[in-house]
Amino acid sequence: MSAIETERLDVVVIGSGLASLNFIEAYLSKKRKIHVISPDFSLDLSKSEERNNHAIKFLPTQMGKSFTKAKNYYFSNKFSIDQNCKLLGSLEFGGLSNYWGLQLDSEISEDISYLKKKTAEDIKKAFFEFLKKNKLIGKITLGKKFKYDNDYEIPYKISFLNKLKKSDYYLNKPILAFIHKKKKIKKKISLSDINEKENKLTSSVFFKRYLKNKDIKFHNCYVEKIFKNKNKINILCKDKNNYTKNFLANKVIFGSGTVATTKIIMEFLNINNEVKIKHHPRLISVFFSKEKIKSPLTFTPSLFQIKSRSKKNSFSADFRPGNKLITNSIIELNWLLYPLKFIINLVKDRLIFSNVLLDSSFSNLYIRKDNKRKIFKVYSREKPTLEILKEKQLKIFKFLLSQNKIFPIFRNFFPGVGADYHYFGTIPMECKKVKSRLSVNQECQLRNNKNIYIVDGSVIDFKKNKYPLGVIIANARRIGKKLSK
Numbered sequence: 001m002s003a004i005e006t007e008r009l010d011v012v013v014i015g016s017g018l019a020s021l022n023f024i025e026a027y028l029s030k031k032r033k034i035h036v037i038s039p040d041f042s043l044d045l046s047k048s049e050e051r052n053n054h055a056i057k058f059l060p061t062q063m064g065k066s067f068t069k070a071k072n073y074y075f076s077n078k079f080s081i082d083q084n085c086k087l088l089g090s091l092e093f094g095g096l097s098n099y100w101g102l103q104l105d106s107e108i109s110e111d112i113s114y115l116k117k118k119t120a121e122d123i124k125k126a127f128f129e130f131l132k133k134n135k136l137i138g139k140i141t142l143g144k145k146f147k148y149d150n151d152y153e154i155p156y157k158i159s160f161l162n163k164l165k166k167s168d169y170y171l172n173k174p175i176l177a178f179i180h181k182k183k184k185i186k187k188k189i190s191l192s193d194i195n196e197k198e199n200k201l202t203s204s205v206f207f208k209r210y211l212k213n214k215d216i217k218f219h220n221c222y223v224e225k226i227f228k229n230k231n232k233i234n235i236l237c238k239d240k241n242n243y244t245k246n247f248l249a250n251k252v253i254f255g256s257g258t259v260a261t262t263k264i265i266m267e268f269l270n271i272n273n274e275v276k277i278k279h280h281p282r283l284i285s286v287f288f289s290k291e292k293i294k295s296p297l298t299f300t301p302s303l304f305q306i307k308s309r310s311k312k313n314s315f316s317a318d319f320r321p322g323n324k325l326i327t328n329s330i331i332e333l334n335w336l337l338y339p340l341k342f343i344i345n346l347v348k349d350r351l352i353f354s355n356v357l358l359d360s361s362f363s364n365l366y367i368r369k370d371n372k373r374k375i376f377k378v379y380s381r382e383k384p385t386l387e388i389l390k391e392k393q394l395k396i397f398k399f400l401l402s403q404n405k406i407f408p409i410f411r412n413f414f415p416g417v418g419a420d421y422h423y424f425g426t427i428p429m430e431c432k433k434v435k436s437r438l439s440v441n442q443e444c445q446l447r448n449n450k451n452i453y454i455v456d457g458s459v460i461d462f463k464k465n466k467y468p469l470g471v472i473i474a475n476a477r478r479i480g481k482k483l484s485k
Ligand SMILES: Cc1cc2nc3c(=O)[nH]c(=O)nc-3n(C[C@H](O)[C@H](O)[C@H](O)COP(=O)(O)OP(=O)(O)OC[C@H]3O[C@@H](n4cnc5c(N)ncnc54)[C@H](O)[C@@H]3O)c2cc1C
Pocket: 014, 015, 016, 017, 018, 019, 020, 037, 038, 039, 060, 062, 063, 076, 077, 089, 090, 091, 092, 093, 094, 095, 096, 099, 100, 101, 102, 103, 104, 105, 221, 222, 223, 224, 255, 256, 257, 258, 260, 421, 422, 423, 455, 456, 457, 466, 467, 468, 469, 470, 472
């Protein structure tokens, strides 16, 4: 058997989601070349164990035909997803994917305030630069220094929400990840001016806009393991044909998404105990509006959130009008409803879809190495997650009812523990409370391993913020900029 060749590289990024691409874009503002390891192929899984089928039974609508990609992801990362866990989305295998949602939380300050002052300021700065660069739609002001106004109209009346001022809740409007510049300063952007395909800021759109002419070498394989080799890092990968590839890098930047990154780092540090994956448990609700709400988009994002004021055990409910993609998927999920398709489409404009999201103190996902089977188990525990979600949802229902905005009926759908697609906080940035082997410093370098950087959701512990991607992107850009110097 011939020895495996080793390719020597300088800086290598793992994964090609929005965290990695934003790191790369900031890094290449001053540097010339970078390497990326990210798989873009399908594996032959015909002989593999069908152990994770339950987890991907109902992919979210946006992920439509991504079944094979999700399976490839589980298989190659050697995950075994327990029966009581649901799809670990945001993990599609194959780089430059197109499926993530649309909202970025505009409340970015609180969740980064525990970091060093300079770190928090730099993340804020990178966030605002990112909004301006891409002309995303939304409005946010953080003191005098950070202001952004490219606001959009909500296509239905929310005047009743003014009453929230004196209640336990408050209103928050997310930033929507559509690229659009408003023409007149005073006018708000109308959603009907948006071209969903061209304006949505996905990985592939970001790549085409900023990176397609840059010197980026893609290595089409996935990372199995890393280990130290003197002052460098060995990266062992597998390609489509199961051939091993070996790279020796000066610096490795992880952007392979929280769950895959955590697994690779746990293996590297030989951590055998359980690690908690932070997330936002979610319940989907459908309310029936008294007014008709016309949405011009095929897949409308959530346009506002109602958040609870309490700091402890906070939750939010976001709202989007009924739209074609979601109503079609209701019927796909339950074929018994097929004869009612006509009626469902008729009432479509009266449907309001809501996600109740709990904060990460209710997290109920864990990962652990199973040494015997050489896999990583992802599981959840018996906890009253659904009961807590239902209790919060009922509060929102009663509130909307008291405002005479909805009819007194609703329908809940619990997609399962873990089916919220926001995974984070496994390898957090150090602070007084956090000093573990599984942590990074303020520069996002892994503890005691200065040439391993982590720029995905693993490093941030979100609490108030219910749409994590904005801060993840800002932080990745911050590190990219630092390393470019
Ligand atoms: C349906 C859906 C809706 C969502 N909606 C929202 C929303 O509205 N707002 C929000 O803030 N967030 C949302 N999220 C979450 C958001 O998508 C994630 O936070 C985001 O994708 C994280 O970006 P990332 O670059 O860190 O990781 P990812 O986007 O997961 O990218 C990881 C990359 O690493 C690659 N990879 C995986 N394993 C390996 C390996 N072993 N070796 C090499 N490469 C590997 C993958 O192929 C991919 O290219 C949503 C997610 C889903 C699935």
